[in-house]
Amino acid sequence: MTKFSELNLAPKVLKAVEDAGYETPTPIQEGAIPPALEGRDVLGIAQTGTGKTASFTLPMITLLARGRARARMPRSLVLCPTRELAAQVAENFDTYAKYVKLSKALLIGGVSFKEQEKLIDRGVDVLIATPGRLLDHFERGKLLLTGVQIMVVDEADRMLDMGFIPDIERIFSITPFTKQTLFFSATMAPEIERITNTFLSNPARIEVARQATAAENIEQGVVMFTPRRRDRAASEKRALLRALIDAEGEKLINGIIFCNRKVDVDILAKSLKKHGHDAAPIHGDLDQSQRTRTLESFRNGQLRLLVASDVAARGLDIPSVSHVFNFDVPGHAEDYVHRIGRTGRAGREGKAIMICEPRDEKNLAAVQSLIKKEIPRLDNPLATPTSDSPAPDSPPAPDEERTAARKPRRSRSRRKPRDEGSRNCGKSQEGRPDSPRKPEPERPAPTAGAGTRSSRKGGPDRSRPQKDEPDVIGMGDHLPGFIARSFSERRSG
Numbered sequence: 001m002t003k004f005s006e007l008n009l010a011p012k013v014l015k016a017v018e019d020a021g022y023e024t025p026t027p028i029q030e031g032a033i034p035p036a037l038e039g040r041d042v043l044g045i046a047q048t049g050t051g052k053t054a055s056f057t058l059p060m061i062t063l064l065a066r067g068r069a070r071a072r073m074p075r076s077l078v079l080c081p082t083r084e085l086a087a088q089v090a091e092n093f094d095t096y097a098k099y100v101k102l103s104k105a106l107l108i109g110g111v112s113f114k115e116q117e118k119l120i121d122r123g124v125d126v127l128i129a130t131p132g133r134l135l136d137h138f139e140r141g142k143l144l145l146t147g148v149q150i151m152v153v154d155e156a157d158r159m160l161d162m163g164f165i166p167d168i169e170r171i172f173s174i175t176p177f178t179k180q181t182l183f184f185s186a187t188m189a190p191e192i193e194r195i196t197n198t199f200l201s202n203p204a205r206i207e208v209a210r211q212a213t214a215a216e217n218i219e220q221g222v223v224m225f226t227p228r229r230r231d232r233a234a235s236e237k238r239a240l241l242r243a244l245i246d247a248e249g250e251k252l253i254n255g256i257i258f259c260n261r262k263v264d265v266d267i268l269a270k271s272l273k274k275h276g277h278d279a280a281p282i283h284g285d286l287d288q289s290q291r292t293r294t295l296e297s298f299r300n301g302q303l304r305l306l307v308a309s310d311v312a313a314r315g316l317d318i319p320s321v322s323h324v325f326n327f328d329v330p331g332h333a334e335d336y337v338h339r340i341g342r343t344g345r346a347g348r349e350g351k352a353i354m355i356c357e358p359r360d361e362k363n364l365a366a367v368q369s370l371i372k373k374e375i376p377r378l379d380n381p382l383a384t385p386t387s388d389s390p391a392p393d394s395p396p397a398p399d400e401e402r403t404a405a406r407k408p409r410r411s412r413s414r415r416k417p418r419d420e421g422s423r424n425c426g427k428s429q430e431g432r433p434d435s436p437r438k439p440e441p442e443r444p445a446p447t448a449g450a451g452t453r454s455s456r457k458g459g460p461d462r463s464r465p466q467k468d469e470p471d472v473i474g475m476g477d478h479l480p481g482f483i484a485r486s487f488s489e490r491r492s493g
Contacts, residue, residue: 002024002025002030003023003024003025004017004018004022004023004024004025007025007029007030007033007034007037007058008034008037008062009033009037009058009059009062010061010062010065010100012065012099012100013058013061013062013065013096013097013099013100015099016095016096016097016098016099017058017096019098020095020096025051025054026050026051026054026208027046027050027208028044028046028050028051028052028055028206028208029051029054029055029058031044031204031206031208032044032055032056032059032182032204032206033055033058033059035204035206036055036056036059036060036063036180036182037059037062037063039063039180040180040202040203040204041180041181041182041183041200041201041202041203041204042056042181042182042183042184042203042204042206043183043196043200043203043204043205043206044182044183044184044185044206044207045184045185045186045187045188045205045206045207045208046184046186046206046207046208047186047214047215047337047341050208052154052184053088053089053092053154054092054096055182055184056078056152056154056182056184057089057092057093057096057097058096059182060076060126060150060152060182061093061096061097061100061102063149063150064076064102064125064126064149064150065100065102067125068123069103069123069124069125069147070123070147071120071121071122071123072120072121072123072142072143072144073123073144073145073146073147074105074120074123074124074125074126074127074143074145074147074148075124075125075126075147075148075149075150076125076126076127076148076149076150076151076152077127077129077134077145077148077150077151077152077171077175078126078127078128078129078151078152078154079129079130079131079134079151079152079153079154079159079168079171080128080129080130080154080155081130081131081154081155081158081159081162081164082130082158083108083109083110083130083288083291084291084295085154085155086106086107086108086128086129086130087106087108087292089128089154090104090106090128093126093128102125102126103119103122103123103124103125103126104124104125104126104127104128105119105120105124105126105127105128106128106129107127107128107129107130107133107134107137108129108130108133108288109130109132109133109288110287110288110289110291111288113136113137113140116133116137117137117142120137120142120143121142131159131164131167131168131171132164132167134171135167135170135171138174145171145174145175146175146176147176148175148176148179149176149179149180150179150180150181150182151172151175151179151180151181151182152181152182152183152184153168153181153182153183153184154184155184155185155186156168156183156184156185156192156195157185157186157187157188157189157192157334158338160189160191160192161310161332161334161335165191165195168195169195172199181199181200181201181203183196183200183203186334186337186338187334187337214336214337214340214341214352214371215341215344215350217344217347217348217349217350218340218343218344218349218350218351218352219349219350219351219352220340220351220352220353220354220375220376221351221352221353221354221375221376221377221378222353222354222355222356222364222375222376222377222378223240223244223353223354223355223356223377223378223379223380224356224377224380225237225240225355225356225357225380226357226358227357233357234267236382237327237355237357238268238271239382240355240380240381240382241257241268241325241327241355242272242275242277243381243382244325244353244355244381245277245305245325246381247381248323248351251322251323251351252304252322252323253304253320253322253323254298254301254303254304254305254306254320254321254322254323255304255305255306255321255322255323255324255325255343256305256306256307256308256321256323256324256325256339256342256343257279257305257306257307257308257324257325257327258308258309258310258324258325258326258327258328258330258339259307259308259309259327259328260309260310260328260330260331261309261328262283262284262285262309264327264328265281265282265283265307265308265309266281266283268281268307268327269281269307272305272307277304277305278303278304278305279303279304279305279306279307280294280297280298280303280305280306280307281294281307281308282294282295282306282307282308282309283308283309284309294306298318299318301320310330310335310338310339318342318345319345319348320348321342321343321345321350322343322350322351323343323350323351323352323353324339324340324342324343324350324351324352324353325352325353325354325355326339326340326352326353326354326355327355328355328360329354329355329356329357329360329363329364329367330363330367331363333363333366333367333369333370334370336354336367336370336371337370337371339352340352353378354375
């Protein structure tokens with residue numbers, strides 16, 4: 001079995017690795033470190049949690065041990081998709097470079113530009129950044145990338161999902177063509193393949209696991225959930241999650257709960273707190289200082305449940321996560337692999353539970369197709385209604401039935417406007433009883449005095465003149481006098 005001492009790393013780097021308690025490299029480290037030390041481009045493909053970060057930090061520290069950075073011109077560049085992953089990479093450099101004098105700077109959003117500019121002005125050997133903040137400094141004229149010797153793209157498939165590919169292409173275009181590129185990803189989408197073919201020169205390809213596979217030491221399960229009432233679906237789903245958490249009991253040391261939308265992260269975290277669970281949210285809209293505090297509390301064991309969006313799905317190394325709950329089935333099948341990869345790290349046992357609604361069955365099928373296995377179905381622990389779950393729908397009250405029964409007749413009355421003749425009719429007439437309605441041929445609209453309205457509640461049909469009685473002449477007893485005058489009388493008057 002290969003040891004770190006056999007990988008030609010610098011003695012000071014090996015000493016830092018020993019201090020961290022590592023002796024044997026992981027497969028991706030064993031495959032990527034030797035060609036990286038030779039100065040070759042590297043394309044590393046491995047599932048999450050396999051030690052990709054050390055695969056590029058260790059050779060970078062060895063290669064950068066000699067030399068000195070100039071102001072505003074970093075010697076190396078590491079691109080990360082999220083602030084949390086960038087901060088974690090910075091921690092790795094601190095761990096493995098403690099015996100080597102290398103300066104570094106972290107350029108991420110949510111932090112003051114001025115503080116970051118001060119670090120850049122001094123000159124840094126290692127610049128760790130998210131694409132957006134890096135380009136912001138570049139466009140301000142505060143940063144030059146012409147001195148970059150080594151460039152690392154970490155979690156490239158996540159960059160694709162977050163829409164950073166145009167930024168990545170631009171960054172490649174403003175860095176030296178002769179630089180060494182280390183490219184790492186868990187999956188290889190066609191767009192990622194295109195970028196590697198364009199910007200990498202004869203890379204050493206290291207693929208240590210089948211693309212987009214989940215670790216075998218993670219127990220997976222899915223609960224099929226159908227709400228009893230559509231208007232209470234969200235509340236019932238939250239009650240189901242709490243029941244799943246309670247069912248794990250003491251086996252749940254800590255866990256991450258993933259939601260597809262940021263707004264659901266906040267709502268779910270508040271709901272869990274309300275029902276006595278120790279939970280806090282983390283997503284991209286929160287202030288960076290709050291995100292850092294929340295993540296640190298979770299790492300230290302002060303926080304039991306972390307409710308997160310996919311901002312926390314990639315690259316976060318929290319070794320002791322016992323459970324992952326997918327409150328929503330992810331829209332991209334690859335995200336499922338990265339989410340559940342937060343548990344079962346470094347050979348530990350882990351458990352991943354997902355809730356699937358009927359509308360999510362298509363996404364569930366895509367996940368199972370990607371991981372090439374069917375996820376076992378779990379029983380719904382809410383066998384009986386809970387206080388948070390509404391009882392099945394009850395039949396409408398008698399008053400509601402009567403109201404619903406009257407509505408159709410009222411709507412028919414509005415559709416059939418009353419004519420002026422029936423509105424001005426005089427005395428009512430007795431007619432024959434109503435017979436069942438039959439389709440009648442169209443006829444001209446009745447003239448004034450032709451008849452009276454029929455009753456809504458049944459009774460004689462007075463909408464037409466009856467055969468046994470003479471038609472009403474004129475306008476009845478209330479005929480105004482001026483109308484009774486003949487035409488000749490009006491003209492002479």
